[in-house]
Amino acid sequence: MHSKNRSGTKRQFVSDQSTLSKKYTIGEVAKITGSTVKAVRYYDEIGLLKPAEVTASRYRLYTMEEIWRLELIFTFRYLGFGMDEISKMISGEKSVANVINWQIEALDGQIRTLTRIKSILLQTRQSNDKEDSLRLLYKLVASPETCGTEEG
Numbered sequence: 001m002h003s004k005n006r007s008g009t010k011r012q013f014v015s016d017q018s019t020l021s022k023k024y025t026i027g028e029v030a031k032i033t034g035s036t037v038k039a040v041r042y043y044d045e046i047g048l049l050k051p052a053e054v055t056a057s058r059y060r061l062y063t064m065e066e067i068w069r070l071e072l073i074f075t076f077r078y079l080g081f082g083m084d085e086i087s088k089m090i091s092g093e094k095s096v097a098n099v100i101n102w103q104i105e106a107l108d109g110q111i112r113t114l115t116r117i118k119s120i121l122l123q124t125r126q127s128n129d130k131e132d133s134l135r136l137l138y139k140l141v142a143s144p145e146t147c148g149t150e151e152g
Contacts, residue, residue: 024062033074
């Protein structure tokens with residue numbers, strides 16, 4: 001069974017019993033997840049994704065459990081979580097619900113900021129004032145009402 005991942009490449013989902021205990025090389029993991037060997041290796045190096053086994057010839061081998069963990073890491077990254085937050089959620093150090101609430105609050109702040117920036121740009125574009133547009137941009141940004149602060 002195949003599906004497309006966030007980057008649009010095909011990814012294979014393994015569902016039969018024989019593949020659940022199978023071990024996959026780093027290249028196979030990258031292919032299954034639509035990732036790169038470099039990304040998988042990076043997550044190992046920072047301690048987020050340890051292989052199930054490292055062979056005598058230093059090949060990293062992964063089971064479906066590690067592949068699921070990698071998919072989870074990619075999902076959290078896609079949602080804008082930082083590596084530290086991901087590590088704490090996966091390890092159970094931080095509650096997923098709490099971290100998600102913090103992420104929502106951070107996104108709300110970013111949305112407010114982007115909305116203000118868009119408003120400033122729209123006001124500048126629509127201004128019929130003969131005033132220099134750079135000066136108008138400065139005034140709008142410095143305005144307490146526009147930037148959402150008391151001081152400006």
